[in-house]
Each structure stands twice: as C-alpha cells, then as structure tokens.
Amino acid sequence: xxxxxEIIRSSGTSVEEAxxxxxxxxxxxxxxxxxxxxxxxxxxxxxxxxxxxxxEQSVQxxxxxxxxxSGVCGxxxxxxxxxxxxxxLALAREHQHPxxxxxEPE
Ligand code: TYC
Numbered sequence: 007x008x009x010x011x012e013i014i015r016s017s018g019t020s021v022e023e024a025x026x027x028x029x030x031x032x033x034x035x036x037x038x039x040x041x042x043x044x045x046x047x048x049x050x051x052x053x054x055x056x057x058x059x060x061x062e063q064s065v066q067x068x069x070x071x072x073x074x075x076s077g078v079c080g081x082x083x084x085x086x087x088x089x090x091x092x093x094x095l096a097l098a099r100e101h102q103h104p105x106x107x108x109x110e111p112e
Contacts (some may be wrong), residue, residue: 033082034087034110034112035081035111036081036082036090036091036108037076037077037078037107037109037110038067038076038105038107039075040071040074040075041105046068046072048098049068050068051064052097052098053068053079056090056093056094059079081112087109
C-alpha cells in the first residue's frame with residue numbers, strides 16, 4: 007500500500023508528494039504467566055491498574071492465563087511494554103507473589 011499522494015496542479019501537471027517517512031514502530035506483546043501461588047484477585051488488580059482494563063476484561067485474561075498457562079495483556083511499543091513488565095514485577099515482588107511477566111515481539 008502506497009502512502010504517497012498525487013497532487014494535481016491547476017495547470018494540469020501533476021507531482022507526487024514525498025512519502026511521509028514515519029515508520030510504524032515495532033510492537034511487543036506483554037504476557038502474563040500462570041503459577042500456583044499468586045491469588046487470582048491480585049492478577050485481576052494488576053490487569054485493571056497497570057493495563058487499565060475493565061474488571062470484565064481482567065477476569066477474562068486472568069482465567070485464560072490460569073487455564074492455558076499464559077496470556078496477552080496488551081500490545082505496546084518497546085518502551086511502554088518494558089515499563090508495564092517492570093511495574094508488574096515490582097508490584098508482585100512487593101506483595102511476595104511469584105507472578106511472572108514477559109514481552110515478545112509481535
Ligand atoms: N493459578 C493462580 C491460582 O490458582 C492464579 C493465577 C492466574 C496466577 C494468572 C498467575 O498469571 C496468573 N491462584
């Protein structure tokens with residue numbers, strides 16, 4: 007798909023406008039991992055507070071991780087994904103839960 011634009015002048019001649027040189031940033035999935043100890047309610051709170059998801063979305067993702075082993079919390083640019091992962095790990099450590107969170111390229 008081309009993102010250049012054809013400009014038609016009043017004289018009838020046309021020129022191609024330079025392509026906007028904005029590259030799409032690489033995107034990263036942030037994943038939560040299941041474990042046997044982290045309370046379900048804590049995982050739901052993480053999803054609501056850190057990923058700004060609704061209660062419903064948070065419960066759905068938590069249950070997916072619980073039953074399937076892992077699940078995606080969201081897709082972000084590298085900086086945002088790294089920050090989210092760090093926030094999850096910091097909060098989990100603070101509450102002494104073994105919750106694991108990682109990121110992977112889309
Ligand atoms: N398996 C945990 C329990 O039964 C709940 C849990 C869900 C833990 C998701 C981690 O990422 C996780 N309490």
